[in-house]
Amino acid sequence: AQRVTQPEKLLSVFKGAPVELKCNYSYSGSPELFWYVQYSRQRLQLLLRHISRESIKGFTADLNKGETSFHLKKPFAQEEDSAMYYCALSGMGGFQKLVFGTGTRLLVSP
Amino acid sequence: GAGVSQSPSNKVTEKGKDVELRCDPISGHTALYWYRQRLGQGLEFLIYFQGNSAPDKSGLPSDRFSAERTGESVSTLTIQRTQQEDSAVYLCASSLTGGNQPQHFGDGTRLSIL
Known part of the structure; x- marks a missing residue:
């Protein structure tokens, strides 16, 4: 069965601090992993996908098949990064x- | 159209009434999903349509919930005998072929049960 776990409901950091939003998955085959983001008063939208190996808005995510993880990282958080993030x-x-997954709310404070 | 369109944007109804929510996917998208998002909560999968295949209804919370889709076009989500716990934002998304294709979300319908 497919399962995505985001252990943190809320992650609060200060502007300029590094950010890591955790995502672990369970899947018997070869998975494709995604991060979606929902900014305040906006539609849920795709942020990035592992197959593209790209950096979007400074965020990156590496698929670690050994640890079955796909954590989302950014070295220096900005206030505009505050949003709800979903791993899929x-x-x-x-x-x-x-x-x-159930989502993690990222709050970046000035 | 430009994107996934959902109607109505807001719906307030009394407990016990039936409601029907509508989703217009992006033209040409074979996959369509319905989700529920309660206040402060994450996405809860409800149902998945893929082309003419039998829908995946595994997320529907009770038999009061049902959904239909005609071919690869409009979908309606019906909630019968609404309860207060049905209050939520109901989101629709479509994608080109499902699975690994990016999902495009609508703005949702905010349902409030009095």
Whole structure:
């Protein structure tokens, strides 16, 4: 069964501090992992996906198959990063359900 | 259209009434999802439609909840005999083929049960 675990409901940091939002998953095959973000009063949107190996808004995430993790990191948090972040998992290929974690609220204080 | 469209944006109704929520996905998207987001909570999966395949209803919380989709177009989520715990934002998302394709979300319908 597919499962995504985000152990922290809330993560509070000061501006300029490093950020790591944790995500662990359970999946028997080869997974595809994603991070979605929901800023205040905006739609939920895709932030990044592991297959793209890209950095978006300074965020990166590396898939660690040994630890079954896909933690989201940013070296220097900004106030505008405050949002709800969701980790999500799917099997490889199309036509498969995307499963979301319960989300972590990131609060960056000045 | 430009994106996923949901209607109504807000719905207030009395306990016990039936409600119907609508989702217009992006044209050409075969996959459509419904989620529930209670205040201060994360996303709760409800149902998944993929093309003409049988929907994945594993997330529906009770038999008061049902959803339909005609082909690859509009979907409706119906909640019968609403209860106060049904109060939430109901989100719809569509993607090109499901799974590894990015999901595009609507603004949601905020449902309040009095």
